[in-house]
Amino acid sequence: MTKRTREFQSIQELMKNVIEENKLKKGLNQVSIADAWKNLMGNGVANYTEKVTLQNNTLIVKLNSSVLREELGHGKEKIIKMLNEEMGQKVIERIMLC
Secondary structure (H helix, E strand, O other): OOOOOOOOOOHHHHHHHHHHHOOOHHHHHHHHHHHHHHHHHHHHHHHOEEEEEEEOOEEEEEEOOHHHHHHHHOOHHHHHHHHHHHHOOOOOOEEEEO
16 A cells, blocks of 8 residues: 555545555456446347457457457458447457457
């Protein structure tokens, strides 16, 4: 824990400090990226998505439709760009569709 100071800090700054001190960023990114996938891809794709995980800047998406997997495979770069914009930082460098 950091030493208590008499300076006022915003809630945003406090939360950022707590996340950094407790090394929670990786877990928060994992939860946020799954939510971003559902929001950006919509219900149609979300219904065929079994699992979304983030490992070392690689997004691994398990789909139960080979046709959808093929369709999404053609737009990987666009998907990466959209998800990184949604996250507000560069979290994903590549996507694996399984």
